[in-house]
Amino acid sequence: MSLKLLALAGVALADPSINVTEDQAGSGATYAKTVYVAGSSWAPPVASATGFSLPHSGRAYLATKNECGRFSPDMYYAPNLLGGSIEYDFDLSQASCGCNAALYLISMPGYDKDGNALPSTGKDYYCDANKVGGVWCPEMDIMEANQYAWHLTPHRCDAPDGKSYPSCDRSGCGKSIHHMDGNAYGPGSQYRIDTTKRFHAKIDFNEATKDTLTSIVLTLTQDTDLFTMTIADEDCAAGYLSDMTKPIKDGMTMAISNWGDVGTDMSWLDGDTGCKENCGGDPTVYVTNIVYKTVNPTGPTPV
Numbered sequence: 001m002s003l004k005l006l007a008l009a010g011v012a013l014a015d016p017s018i019n020v021t022e023d024q025a026g027s028g029a030t031y032a033k034t035v036y037v038a039g040s041s042w043a044p045p046v047a048s049a050t051g052f053s054l055p056h057s058g059r060a061y062l063a064t065k066n067e068c069g070r071f072s073p074d075m076y077y078a079p080n081l082l083g084g085s086i087e088y089d090f091d092l093s094q095a096s097c098g099c100n101a102a103l104y105l106i107s108m109p110g111y112d113k114d115g116n117a118l119p120s121t122g123k124d125y126y127c128d129a130n131k132v133g134g135v136w137c138p139e140m141d142i143m144e145a146n147q148y149a150w151h152l153t154p155h156r157c158d159a160p161d162g163k164s165y166p167s168c169d170r171s172g173c174g175k176s177i178h179h180m181d182g183n184a185y186g187p188g189s190q191y192r193i194d195t196t197k198r199f200h201a202k203i204d205f206n207e208a209t210k211d212t213l214t215s216i217v218l219t220l221t222q223d224t225d226l227f228t229m230t231i232a233d234e235d236c237a238a239g240y241l242s243d244m245t246k247p248i249k250d251g252m253t254m255a256i257s258n259w260g261d262v263g264t265d266m267s268w269l270d271g272d273t274g275c276k277e278n279c280g281g282d283p284t285v286y287v288t289n290i291v292y293k294t295v296n297p298t299g300p301t302p303v
Contacts (some may be wrong), residue, residue: 015039015066016047022079023293035077036063039125043258046173051089053290056099059257061108061124071124073109073117074109078251079294081105082213085239086254088290092195093187095146096212099260101285102144104128105252106293110135112162119138126255129155129168136165141172142203142218146260147187147195147260148273150177152203152218152229154236156243173236178273184227186273192225198286205248213245258285 015036022031039045043058054060065075092101109117110127120126120133127137141153153174157165177185185193193199199222208214215232233241260279263270270276 004146007093014068015063016052017066018047018050018052018160018290020062020290020292023291024295036066038062038063038067038069038071038075041069044209045256048286051286051290053256053284053286054256055284056226056260056282059255061256062205062254062276069121073119073125076108076125076253078108078253080249080251081205081290081292081294082206082211082245082249083295084293085201085202086290086292089198089200089288090143091198091286091288092145092147092283093197094281095260095275096279096281096286097146097148097270097277098263098266098279099146099283100144100266100269100279101146101283102255102257102259103287104140104144104255105140105142105248106255107137107139107247107250108253108255110137110165113161113164115163127165129157129172130170131168136167136168138165138244138252139172139253140216140244140248141174143201144269146269146279148178148275149267149269150185150220151158151175152177152216152231154216154231154241154244156240169240173231174239175231175235176272177227177229180229181227188224192227193220193222196223198288200289211245211249213241213248215241236285256285256287258283 015038038046039060043055062077063075064077095101096130109125118135126133127135129139138157139155144151153172156170156261157168187196204217206215218229220227261285262278263276
């Protein structure tokens with residue numbers, strides 16, 4: 001029986017595990033850490049030796065506990081990234097325009113005003129800056145992307161009431177690679193980053209002074225080619241990145257989703273590329289070789 005049929009039959013399946021590397025900022029010590037990829041039962045992630053793949057319509061999270069296909073508010077992997085970074089290899093060669101291969105950070109679980117974790121509409125304790133699951137929380141979109149487009153967007157929220165956020169900035173303070181440089185990223189060898197092939201991404205959360213986020217730097221590399229895009233204080237409203245400091249320091253969980261729609265409904269992502277196709281072909285995306293550089297690694301095994 002397939003994994004999907006087992007899930008539909010109510011059989012508890014172990015969440016696949018992968019190894020990530022934690023690099024302790026400032027010390028040079030690195031740790032091998034096993035984390036679990038908790039995902040949707042209808043389109044579950046599939047682990048590989050170095051990462052995992054996610055089929056179309058799926059969503060997954062990194063977790064520290066194996067809940068066997070179930071969800072709990074304290075299961076999610078969320079290290080301190082202030083002054084640190086995340087890097088990974090990504091393959092979105094199947095995701096044309098109209099599709100959105102997204103890798104982002106969210107302050108899950110979300111909470112109510114009494115400090116209770118809210119399970120959200122999906123019962124997975126999801127929250128984000130667009131209240132998709134019915135719960136608000138800060139969001140850091142590292143990539144909302146396909147072969148043609150890539151958007152980098154932090155989303156701050158209004159001051160919380162305890163742990164509960166009353167509202168967030170849905171639009172965020174973002175930048176688009178295509179808007180910055182139309183020759184940097186796209187399908188084909190004429191682009192510096194050829195999205196028909198795997199490439200490497202790194203996101204740095206820089207602090208110029210202690211405990212204050214001052215810039216977010218995206219670096220894409222492929223062979224000897226490189227593209228860098230920065231969101232700094234001056235790119236956003238006053239205090240915007242400062243408001244993202246606490247969520248990033250407290251720890252945000254990596255979420256990966258793979259979805260799409262008709263081209264006319266995806267203009268927010270594809271509009272500046274000129275591509276208007278529908279997302280088709282049930283694309284699968286692949287994320288591998290994940291490395292966290294964190295101030296307080298959770299270990300446990302030095303390598």
